[in-house]
Amino acid sequence: MEAFxxxxxxxxxxxxxxxxxxxxxxxxGRMLDGFLTTVQLSVICLFFSVIIGIIGAWLQGSAFTWTxxxxxxxxxxxxxxxxxxxxxxxxxxxxxxxxxxxxxWGGQAPMLGSFAWAVISLSxxxxxxxxxxxxxxxxxxxxxxxxxxxxxxxxxLQIYMDITLPLAFRVCLxxxxxxxxxxxxxxxxxxxxxxxxxxxxxxQIWSDNVNVTEMMIFLLIAYFVLVGILVWAMNSWERxxxxxxxx
Amino acid sequence: xxxxxxxxxxxxxxxxxxxxxxxxxxxxxxxxAGVLKVGVKADYKPYGYRDPSGxxxxxxxxxxxxxxxxxxxKVEYVPVVSSNRMQFLEQGKIDLMIATMTDNEERRxxxxxxxxxxxxxxxxxxxxxxxxLKEWTDxxxxxxxxxxxxxxxxxxxxxxxxxxxxxxxxxEAYAALKQGSxxxxxxxxxxxxxxxxxxxxxxxxxxxxxxxxAPWGLAxxxxxxxxxxxMSDMIKEWHKSGRILELETKWGVENTPFAKAMNEKYQ
Amino acid sequence: MSKPxxxxxxxxxxxxxxRKQHDNFxxxxxxxxxxxxxxxxxxxxxxxxxxxxxxSALATLVKWIPLLLSGFIFNIVxxxxxxxxxxxxxxxxxxxxxxxxxxxxxxxxxxxxFFRNAPWLVLLFFxxxxxxxxxxxxxxxxxxxxxxxxxxxxxxxxxANVSEVxxxxxxxxxxxxxxxxxxxxxTRRQTLWLIILPQCVKRMLPPWMNLYSILTMATVLASVVGxxxxxxxxxxxxxxxxGRTDLLAPFYSFVLLIFFLYCYPIARYTVYLEKKFAxxx
Numbered sequence: 001m002e003a004f005x006x007x008x009x010x011x012x013x014x015x016x017x018x019x020x021x022x023x024x025x026x027x028x029g030r031m032l033d034g035f036l037t038t039v040q041l042s043v044i045c046l047f048f049s050v051i052i053g054i055i056g057a058w059l060q061g062s063a064f065t066w067t068x069x070x071x072x073x074x075x076x077x078x079x080x081x082x083x084x085x086x087x088x089x090x091x092x093x094x095x096x097x098x099x100x101x102x103x104x105w106g107g108q109a110p111m112l113g114s115f116a117w118a119v120i121s122l123s124x125x126x127x128x129x130x131x132x133x134x135x136x137x138x139x140x141x142x143x144x145x146x147x148x149x150x151x152x153x154x155x156x157l158q159i160y161m162d163i164t165l166p167l168a169f170r171v172c173l174x175x176x177x178x179x180x181x182x183x184x185x186x187x188x189x190x191x192x193x194x195x196x197x198x199x200x201x202x203x204q205i206w207s208d209n210v211n212v213t214e215m216m217i218f219l220l221i222a223y224f225v226l227v228g229i230l231v232w233a234m235n236s237w238e239r240x241x242x243x244x245x246x247x
Numbered sequence: 248x249x250x251x252x253x254x255x256x257x258x259x260x261x262x263x264x265x266x267x268x269x270x271x272x273x274x275x276x277x278x279x280a281g282v283l284k285v286g287v288k289a290d291y292k293p294y295g296y297r298d299p300s301g302x303x304x305x306x307x308x309x310x311x312x313x314x315x316x317x318x319x320x321k322v323e324y325v326p327v328v329s330s331n332r333m334q335f336l337e338q339g340k341i342d343l344m345i346a347t348m349t350d351n352e353e354r355r356x357x358x359x360x361x362x363x364x365x366x367x368x369x370x371x372x373x374x375x376x377x378x379x380l381k382e383w384t385d386x387x388x389x390x391x392x393x394x395x396x397x398x399x400x401x402x403x404x405x406x407x408x409x410x411x412x413x414x415x416x417x418x419e420a421y422a423a424l425k426q427g428s429x430x431x432x433x434x435x436x437x438x439x440x441x442x443x444x445x446x447x448x449x450x451x452x453x454x455x456x457x458x459x460x461a462p463w464g465l466a467x468x469x470x471x472x473x474x475x476x477x478m479s480d481m482i483k484e485w486h487k488s489g490r491i492l493e494l495e496t497k498w499g500v501e502n503t504p505f506a507k508a509m510n511e512k513y514q
Numbered sequence: 515m516s517k518p519x520x521x522x523x524x525x526x527x528x529x530x531x532x533r534k535q536h537d538n539f540x541x542x543x544x545x546x547x548x549x550x551x552x553x554x555x556x557x558x559x560x561x562x563x564x565x566x567x568x569x570s571a572l573a574t575l576v577k578w579i580p581l582l583l584s585g586f587i588f589n590i591v592x593x594x595x596x597x598x599x600x601x602x603x604x605x606x607x608x609x610x611x612x613x614x615x616x617x618x619x620x621x622x623x624x625x626x627x628f629f630r631n632a633p634w635l636v637l638l639f640f641x642x643x644x645x646x647x648x649x650x651x652x653x654x655x656x657x658x659x660x661x662x663x664x665x666x667x668x669x670x671x672x673x674a675n676v677s678e679v680x681x682x683x684x685x686x687x688x689x690x691x692x693x694x695x696x697x698x699x700x701t702r703r704q705t706l707w708l709i710i711l712p713q714c715v716k717r718m719l720p721p722w723m724n725l726y727s728i729l730t731m732a733t734v735l736a737s738v739v740g741x742x743x744x745x746x747x748x749x750x751x752x753x754x755x756x757g758r759t760d761l762l763a764p765f766y767s768f769v770l771l772i773f774f775l776y777c778y779p780i781a782r783y784t785v786y787l788e789k790k791f792a793x794x795x
Contacts, residue, residue: 082734085770093762185632203395299754331643
């Protein structure tokens with residue numbers, strides 16, 4: 001394995017193509033951590049944004065006017081402001097107001113770190129889009145289906161969880177797919193609040209080695225592969241969920 | 248303000264069109280353009296920062312103005328950050344960089360750093376008094392704020408085992424430090440000394456021994472040797488006349504040993 | 515759902531609940547403004563009580579507002595230019611995607627997918643650091659200052675998205691349109707320009723405006739690469755005020771507010787257009 005890595009050092013010496021994240025063990029560690037952080041951040045945000053979408057769409061169908069208004073307000077606020085500024089706002093403005101906790105080095109740190117804030121901020125951002133996506137899916141479910149369930153005595157929550165949502169889910173998968181791809185791309189913003197994700201680590205490496213071109217091309221390929229995996233997984237899931245005659 | 252630079256850019260391009268791509272010396276090019284574009288920091292009080300009207304002020308912009316006056320051209324400040332300043336110079340976006348950059352061998356390969364050095368500072372940390380830091384090794388395993396693109400990040404991380412949390416600019420780093428997201432902020436000691444005098448940071452101190460006391464270099468593009476020679480004379484003149492000491496006083500920094508020593512050396 | 519299971523223990527039918535119809539309530543612009551103003555003032559107030567010695571956060575913000583607004587105008591300029599450039603190249607690319615020549619079709623498809631799947635921020639870095647400062651065409655030298663690079667960097671993903679919008683709009687037209695034109699002896703080019711594209715414009719408008727709104731919000735990314743737009747200026751203003759933490763909330767709220775004021779009307783208008791152009795089924 002080391003010989004394989006050493007080959008890249010030789011490549012640098014002979015051709016000038018500098019890929020320190022392969023031959024330098026410190027940089028390799030950084031890059032690997034960055035990659036794992038990006039994957040972790042993406043997966044956690046994907047999960048929470050879908051949950052927010054499902055709950056939001058349920059609340060949007062609520063009988064209380066104010067519940068619907070608050071959900072609508074949330075959607076509009078998050079959709080019409082830049083996610084980067086939201087991230088700053090959460091991390092610097094709200095983060096400062098939170099109670100402090102003792103840290104293991106004896107200091108006082110805010111309750112939530114940059115990674116947690118990135119998860120919260122990005123999940124709410126993508127969640128705002130997911131609510132709309134789920135709502136459009138729910139609207140596609142024929143009224144008669146819901147009425148039939150009502151006639152059988154299902155409660156509103158039961159109708160939502162057992163009838164509307166499973167059907168709506170199939171309808172909105174393509175749009176959801178698209179939004180989740182966007183979410184993975186948006187995780188790069190966490191760079192701005194120093195979450196050590198892939199772009200952040202790449203930037204550290206190119207600051208030290210002045211090899212912007214190589215790092216840039218590597219980044220583009222890495223994200224292309226990550227997004228490709230997500231698209232492939234979602235597409236195969238979409239095929240699996242297909243019911244004949246629906247969607 | 249933005250439109251001014253827009254118009255400036257159009258004017259420059261018009262000049263570029265008129266003169267074709269004639270390869271004159273850097274000084275002639277600047278004189279022909281009528282503008283000296285200088286890369287300076289815009290978030291590094293008091294060396295380069297913005298006032299509410301949007302213009303960039305501070306010690307380094309004043310130095311840049313001196314250069315432009317000597318050349319008989321107008322000066323245009325291009326705000327740079329640590330992670331892009333060398334790229335900007337390489338690409339010719341700026342003619343001259345006076346941006347708190349520490350002089351070192353690796354950077355000399357990429358840009359043309361002018362001798363002698365115009366200023367100097369070392370690396371230190373700003374930390375809350377409560378943290379009771381004594382040694383650099385106390386930072387081991389603790390989060391330490393930094394600035395993206397600063398050379399001491401890797402050192403602090405690798406040698407002292409600190410977890411570097413690097414931000415884009417100083418505003419973010421100071422905010423993160425105050426909020427307690429990191430135990431210290433690793434930065435240039437000259438800026439930290441200025442900061443500890445700020446009432447906002449009265450609970451903070453500069454507890455460690457300054458390391459890597461290294462001179463700052465202003466730089467021109469590689470290959471522009473006539474401009475480099477010109478700048479070299481300029482810096483000697485600054486040291487001789489005590490201009491640096493004067494500017495330090497003007498912007499509220501105590502005179503640094505380096506500036507005093509250089510002033511004596513060139514008498 | 516193999517085993518039969520009753521979801522309710524009620525033996526009789528419930529009275530059909532009044533099913534809520536989607537009411538016409540929408541959030542209006544002033545709701546957002548009110549919320550932000552509340553954030554702004556409350557944060558200003560809380561901290562003003564804490565230390566009366568310094569200028570209150572709000573007064574400090576007011577001092578910097580003119581500069582921040584000039585930065586925001588620059589954001590809008592960037593968004594206009596990037597949109598224009600992206601739309602122009604993207605349309606060509608989109609038409610390339612429906613080309614009959616496999617090479618053109620394949621390469622257009624690849625370029626579109628590549629730039630669609632790359633993060634905006636990475637593309638911006640890409641443009642920022644890898645484009646030359648000036649471009650020598652032999653007879654003219656085109657300078658590329660940083661804001662031009664930001665425009666190019668942002669127009670790359672716009673281009674890819676516009677390409678998909680164009681392709682999608684053309685594909686969404688019933689094939690009968692093509693066949694009818696063919697039977698009237700129109701050439702492929704004539705069909706495209708005279709029949710297909712005019713019908714597509716209506717369908718493309720809502721997604722196009724949506725894209726514009728996303729682009730406008732993405733212009734703040736230029737701050738990460740050092741263009742002097744509103745976010746950069748906010749950071750610099752905060753640095754000049756000496757890292758006061760009480761300023762963070764009002765300053766960032768203010769940036770959120772101006773973007774909301776600009777983007778929300780666009781979003782509303784997009785929804786209106788979508789409804790107006792909706793295909794009745």
